[in-house]
Amino acid sequence: MPNKYLPSWNPGEALTAIEAFLAASSSIDPHKRVAVFDNDGTLWCEKPLYPQLAFFVHELAGMAKADPALNERVEYAALLKGDFAAVESIGVPQVAQALAELFIGFSAEEFAARSQQFIRAGVNPLLKRPFAECIYLPMLELLEALRAHGFATFVVTGGGTEFVRGVSHELYGVPPEGVVGTLISYEYSDIDGAPVLRRTGQMSGTANEGAEKVVHIQQHLGRRPCFAAGNSAGDADMINWAISGDGPSLGILIDHDDAEREAAYASVAGTFETSEPIVDVGLRSGWTVVSMAHDWSTVFA
């Protein structure tokens, strides 16, 4: 009989570990039932490209039609040509900075409206369906199962906080304040009683990856998680943090090994010299590795 909360999960080690954790969670102080989920590659599909990058390029293309001068900037030219070798050679941080500058002066509402529209209507070129439908059904079930067991559920993403929180409630049941990501700076001004809050082109604080995910979980959420799910090296610290406290805990790693239903690709941890597949890191670290191919009976709703 399939698990009541997790009908899209096949029997196996992963489901058994999740069921055991849910059963054990009744012994956890309700205030400490905190679960964090990475987003790209953990809740939604990140191949063939991050939805946020697809959004930025889409917006850039529209803006460059209205203002052809944008084509002259090297970062934009590389993106508009789809020349990802040039993007690499310019450097991802510099390209990301250029993209952030596209939205200088936008209000949070304007940015949210555009990103919501894109996520709902933009089509993933690999899966040929809207980005909003490239969400892993088994992970939605897991979010619900955790909430049914009294957990507060949060999204902790390397992506832009404002991009994800515009859709986090409708996609994941997580309110805007439950999204911890990479933040943009804002500028507030009040001219004769007309208050205005506008995006700048600068990041606020540090990018939300690796150890910074742990720091930002404390700063933003204020509680240590006992459950964490991720799929890449940028999630390793967060998962280790979640599983090394007192009491029952669970760390989940999604292994993208399903070329048929999604994409097969290996994430790697470490430096160029000491790289190690993230699945191996997970196995030796006590994480529960979830095989998309074997552990999920259904991938998308």
Added chain:
Amino acid sequence: MPNKYLPSWNPGEALTAIEAFLAASSSIDPHKRVAVFDNDGTLWCEKPLYPQLAFFVHELAGMAKADPALNERVEYAALLKGDFAAVESIGVPQVAQALAELFIGFSAEEFAARSQQFIRAGVNPLLKRPFAECIYLPMLELLEALRAHGFATFVVTGGGTEFVRGVSHELYGVPPEGVVGTLISYEYSDIDGAPVLRRTGQMSGTANEGAEKVVHIQQHLGRRPCFAAGNSAGDADMINWAISGDGPSLGILIDHDDAEREAAYASVAGTFETSEPIVDVGLRSGWTVVSMAHDWSTVFA
């Protein structure tokens, strides 16, 4: 007949404005029902001194007993002698920095345990009752009334986020992630699989006052409030921001005019040359001014 949700409020303009706002809130998109409350002087008593300052001095005194060398540092000496003229002359930012350094290396849990203990057991020297009982009952009723009308309720404080969130759930029904305040930096390290997260002595980002409250509300909570309550110049931008969006809104200013039951003091906005009582700012800005003396039948539970 007293208001069902607000039995500690006397009939008058303030109660009428609150009731009208609650009635009108059914027309607000549930996702936009967002209410923010300042803490010091709005939810809990800030006289004769901020509870957080009392906590820091209490901890300092304990530490100085164990380590008398602490008495040598000018900032600590001024605080331990209660010499607030010296504190002023050294400068509040420098003294605050010295106090933050007392907790370098603490985990979030250690800091929370100490601050919880102090707030529950430490006694307000003016009111002769524990700080945890110097909470305004009418404001607790207002928090509940807003939640009963579908509002998400948050605390937006100039104080330390970690100090307030340690007690925000038990005192206000606001979970840790619902507290936006001034943040401390953390350092994460993982030594041979033993992850550790420790406080540093540095602030993270900017102090949460004035325009920064508006910026941090967007960054941390991700939604514009349509209700804001405060009591000082540091809340003016937040209140103006809340009441200048579309649709029904309400801005509340607590006027501390009750020398008998609490303390009578006037907060002032502006520079030395153009100072203006905050009550006057509120009246000309369309805020609802709440007189503790007249609008509240009961102040503390």
